[in-house]
Amino acid sequence: MSAPPLLKVENLSLRFTGKTGSLHALSDVSFHVEKGEILSFVGESGCGKSVTAMSILRLLPRSGVSYPTGRILFDGADLRTASERQMQRIRGGRIGMIFQDPMTSFTPVHTVGMQIAETVAQHRGVSHGQALKRARQMLDLVRIPDAARRLGAYPHELSGGMRQRVMIAMALACDPELLIADEPTTALDVTVQAEILALIDDLRRELGMSVILITHDLGVVAQVADRVMVMYAGRIVEEGCIEDVLARPSHGYTAGLLTALPLPGPHNHRTRLAEIPGAVPRLDREIDACVYAERCAFAEARCRSGLPSLAPAGASHRAACVRADAVAAAMAGNDIVRAWA
Amino acid sequence: MILYVVGRLLAAVPTLLIVAIFIFGLVHIAPGDPAILIAGDNANPEQVDKIRERLHLDRSLPVQFGIWFGNAVTGDLGTSVYSGRPVTELIAQRVEPTFLLALYTIVLTVIIAVPLGTIAAWKANGWLDRAIMGFSVAGFSVPVFATSYLLIYVFAVELRWFPVQGYKALSKGPVETLVSLTLPSIALALVFAALIARVTRAAVLDVIHENFVRTLKAKGMGTRRILVTHVLKTAGVPIVTVIGIGLAALIGGVVVTESVFNIPGIGRLTVDAIVRRDYPVVQGIILFFSLTLIAVNLVVDLSYALFDPRVRG
Ligand SMILES: Nc1ncnc2c1ncn2[C@@H]1O[C@H](COP(=O)(O)OP(=O)(O)OP(=O)(O)O)[C@@H](O)[C@H]1O
Ligand SMILES: [Mg+2]
Numbered sequence: 001m002s003a004p005p006l007l008k009v010e011n012l013s014l015r016f017t018g019k020t021g022s023l024h025a026l027s028d029v030s031f032h033v034e035k036g037e038i039l040s041f042v043g044e045s046g047c048g049k050s051v052t053a054m055s056i057l058r059l060l061p062r063s064g065v066s067y068p069t070g071r072i073l074f075d076g077a078d079l080r081t082a083s084e085r086q087m088q089r090i091r092g093g094r095i096g097m098i099f100q101d102p103m104t105s106f107t108p109v110h111t112v113g114m115q116i117a118e119t120v121a122q123h124r125g126v127s128h129g130q131a132l133k134r135a136r137q138m139l140d141l142v143r144i145p146d147a148a149r150r151l152g153a154y155p156h157e158l159s160g161g162m163r164q165r166v167m168i169a170m171a172l173a174c175d176p177e178l179l180i181a182d183e184p185t186t187a188l189d190v191t192v193q194a195e196i197l198a199l200i201d202d203l204r205r206e207l208g209m210s211v212i213l214i215t216h217d218l219g220v221v222a223q224v225a226d227r228v229m230v231m232y233a234g235r236i237v238e239e240g241c242i243e244d245v246l247a248r249p250s251h252g253y254t255a256g257l258l259t260a261l262p263l264p265g266p267h268n269h270r271t272r273l274a275e276i277p278g279a280v281p282r283l284d285r286e287i288d289a290c291v292y293a294e295r296c297a298f299a300e301a302r303c304r305s306g307l308p309s310l311a312p313a314g315a316s317h318r319a320a321c322v323r324a325d326a327v328a329a330a331m332a333g334n335d336i337v338r339a340w341a
Numbered sequence: 342m343i344l345y346v347v348g349r350l351l352a353a354v355p356t357l358l359i360v361a362i363f364i365f366g367l368v369h370i371a372p373g374d375p376a377i378l379i380a381g382d383n384a385n386p387e388q389v390d391k392i393r394e395r396l397h398l399d400r401s402l403p404v405q406f407g408i409w410f411g412n413a414v415t416g417d418l419g420t421s422v423y424s425g426r427p428v429t430e431l432i433a434q435r436v437e438p439t440f441l442l443a444l445y446t447i448v449l450t451v452i453i454a455v456p457l458g459t460i461a462a463w464k465a466n467g468w469l470d471r472a473i474m475g476f477s478v479a480g481f482s483v484p485v486f487a488t489s490y491l492l493i494y495v496f497a498v499e500l501r502w503f504p505v506q507g508y509k510a511l512s513k514g515p516v517e518t519l520v521s522l523t524l525p526s527i528a529l530a531l532v533f534a535a536l537i538a539r540v541t542r543a544a545v546l547d548v549i550h551e552n553f554v555r556t557l558k559a560k561g562m563g564t565r566r567i568l569v570t571h572v573l574k575t576a577g578v579p580i581v582t583v584i585g586i587g588l589a590a591l592i593g594g595v596v597v598t599e600s601v602f603n604i605p606g607i608g609r610l611t612v613d614a615i616v617r618r619d620y621p622v623v624q625g626i627i628l629f630f631s632l633t634l635i636a637v638n639l640v641v642d643l644s645y646a647l648f649d650p651r652v653r654g
Contacts (some may be wrong), residue, residue, distance in 0.1 A: 059558055092561035099559075107571045109649055118570075154650045170560065174628045197406040 004076070005032035006177055006210050008058070012070030014051060023260075024283045025051050026234045030310075033178065038204060038211040039223040040242075042257065043231035046280060049214045052231075053180045057091050058082075065292070075177070093123040096171030100183040102163035106155035112163075113151030115172045123174045138169035142199060151252075161192035165199065166206040172203065179204070182214045197224055218257050222246060222336070227316075230254050233280055236310060240317030246340040248328045250319035252296035255327050258336055290321070298323045298330070342646060344641035349642045353635050357612060360631040361413065363404050364624050378618070380422075392422070398619075413628065419621035423614075428625035433608060436506045438522070439595060439606035442529070445522050446591065447584065450537055455580065457534075458541025459568055462549055465542075473538065480535030485594050489528040489601040506603040525602045529594050533587050540583040544576035551575075577648035586640035588632055 014026035019053075026048050033039045041049040053062050056072055056079065072079040074095070079087065091097075099105045106115060116135035120126060126134070132151065139147035142165040155163060164184060171179060181200060183194035200225045204211050213225060221228050221242065228245050230238040230253060238251040249255050256276040278295035281287060290296070293303040302322060313319040321327060331337050368375045376393040377384070392398070396419070397405050412419070418428035431568030442530055461473040497505040503524050509517035548554070557567045573580075607626060614622035645652045 057554060057559055088561045088563065090561070091559055097559040099552060099556060101552060105556045105574060107553045107557070108651065109574050109577075110571070118562070118566075121562075122561055156651055167556075 003035060006035050006075060007033040007212075008071075008073040009052075009056070010071045012052070012055065012072065013068045014048075014055060014070075014205050014268070014337060015066050015068060017064055017066060021284050024286065026055070027286075029231075029234075029236055031229050031236065031239060033210045033212060034226075035177075035210055036204065036208050036215055037226040038201070038224055040213045040215060040225035040228045041231055042215055042218055042221055042228060043253075044216065044276075044280070047231040048234040049231055050182055053097070053182050053214060056180065057095060058087050059091075059097075088121070092119050092171070092176075093174050094176055095178045095180065096165070096174070096176035097180040098167045098171045098182065098184050101187045102160060102167050103187070105167060106163065108145055108155055111152050111154055112158070112166045112170075113153075115332060116151075116166070119170055120173050124141050134173060135169070138173050139166070141172070141203070142166070142169045144169070156240070160188050161195065164188060164192075164196050168196075168199065168203070172207065172209075173295070175207065176209060178210045178212065180212045180214075182211075183216070185220065186216065193220075194223075200224065218336075222340075230257070233287070234283055235291055235320070237292065237321070238313075238317075238319040239310065240314060240319075243316045244317035245339060246336060248314060248317070248319070248341075249291070249334075249337065250313035250324035251321040251330050252298045252323065252327055253292045254319075255331050256292075256297070258331065258334055296323075298327050345646055345652070346643060349639055353639055356635055357632075360628070360635070361410055362406070364627050364631070365409055366533040367624060367627070368620050369402065369606075375620075378620070404549055418625040418628065421614075421619050421622050423617045423619045423622070424433040427620050431622060432607065432625055432629055435605060435607045435610045437511060437606075438604050439599070439608060441511070442522055442595060442598070442604065442606060443517065443588070443591060445519070445526040446529040446533060447588070449526055450587075451584070453530060454534040454537035455541050455573070458538040459545050459573060461538065461542040462545035463564075463568060467547060470542075474542070475540045477508060477535040480531045484527055485532055485597050486601050489525065489598060491584070492524045492528050493601075506601075508602075508606070522604075525598045525604060528601075529598055532594060533591060536587050536590075537584060541576070541580050545572055548572050548576045560654045574648060578645050578652075580642055581644050581648070585637050588637050592630055592634075607618055 009032070010030050012026055012029040016023040016025055028128065029048070029052060031039070041052065043049055045207075051060070055067075056074070060077065065081060070080065074090065076242070077086075079090070082090070106112065113132060113135050117128065117131035118136055120131040120134045121128065124131070124134075135151055136147050139150055142167055144150055144162065150158070150166075152154045155166075158166065164187075168184075179200070184200065185196050188196060197220060200211060200213070203209075213220070215221060225242050227241045228239070229236055230245070230251065232253045238245060238249070245254065246258075249258055253276075260276055276295055281291055281294060288307050289305060290299070290303045290308050293299045298321075300323065308320045308322050310318040310320045311324070313321075313324050332341070368378070374389075376389045376396070376398050380389045380392050388538055397408050409419075416429050418432075420427050421431060424431070437552075457473050457476075461470040464470045493505055496502050504521055506519060511518050513572045545568075553575075554567060554572065562571075595606065596611055598604070598609035599606045600612055603609075607629070610622065611626050613619075614626065
């Protein structure tokens, strides 16, 4: 028997309800995160990656949001029904989170040292001096040179990459078991992106924590993730360990992402994955067909007549695609697939 | 930081000059002979001549301004036409109650308005927000004298918690002073608080949806700490600005309140001086208020640097 997963999300559905109707932002999302692994969520804008992450920490507004089904088990306890006080202890304590835009994610009028230290003080109940000492250690940990002086810097005095390092330091200051990183490198330029990713990868090894890494970019996934979860229109369409998914992509959407991905090389900057033709379906009603069928290069009549469920596509690999085998066969010639096969 | 302070101080100099010219011109802008104007309708020609001589009205305007300005800088604002006493002395005697009234009012206002505005923003569009904003509209639209009489009726006449009117000087004990100024301060604070609560709500609403608030939640910080330590400090600049502007508006209110509550402050002095056409006193008072406002502005400007590190440059 292997150890139970650190985080297990079961059948999570989420609806935004407003005056103009309701939006099925998540439908029947189930996944788990093992201790010490990096699980990556990929998918294009609006597919529900952030909403899934925010649901774990319960950061979404209470009004206008409902969860028709689902449990979020963190170390065995359901976060959906936990008290606000329990959640407050978990946020920043056992689960750290970092966000996309490190400029706007800090209070502009306090020093970064104070902002790290207050997190420590909040969860550890230590004195201000001890909290500041911890903040210094954390800046060292995320390899910020001259840490003692940086403690007194205001966010606007640091570069984007530096700010994201501080963000990571802040999220990790209380030794969380899980780090949720919501597009931590999207706002940064390419060289800095690679540094930050490498840092996250190093730290999870050093600290033995689990990571949920949210990204648009399959290139990022290929670089650091252990497992990947491909989302589309509020659903998981394919999920599995990185080797299996990249060596044998088994959903039309994953295939689309891989085809749209520029090859690694000196002149190929990674671009956002918006090149797949067609538009994401409207989410204002229940969809009882494959959500991707309208844009899929592999779609057949049966794709539009029933909802495919996630079925095994390999040893630790599932895909919600009735054409899984055809997709895998067609993708066999793709450069990335060949590299992983 | 030091550069910023020096810059602000220098910026106040032209303002001061303009104010001085304006105040000097005040008597001369009015149609007719200023001497006759000051002497009043019932004065005889000798009295008018004496005034003309005393105020150097027979000299050219620039010379007059030079004399007046030179005297003003050394603290000599002339003498009262009515009582013959130095204007500076008259004002100095009346500063204490007015200053304390303004200070008390501001403290009350900030204590009432900043939390209310913050709560309103936090619960935006909820019933609490509506109630607070309703109170704020009411506070703003009822005239000061009306609230004053209502407060006097309820808390002085009926409940007898506070005196109906009058002022106890600080020299007779600070508690007495505080008690005598409580009702007038509340009357003024209600108007003022309405304004500050609105501005606080708007400023906090501007900030509360920013990404950093989400970060704070994700760090496990409590609502109160998020609002007080982070949101309010970030929203501080516009709030302090309006408190400063509000202080200017407060001056008009002080005149009315001091009359209603029979407080011997600058407001009362103003009313008396206007009624008596005591121009040197009126000039002196305007100069005094202007200086006060310039000082307040300076303090507000300097406080920006306290709230926002990006201002310090
Ligand atoms: N507070 C909200 N109220 C209403 N709808 C929302 C809210 N937050 C997100 N949504 C909707 O939920 C869906 C999923 O959004 P989400 O932010 O999770 O996308 P994402 O995958 O993170 O996209 P991106 O890559 O752009 O960050 C979108 O259709 C979005 O418009
Ligand atoms: Mg997102």
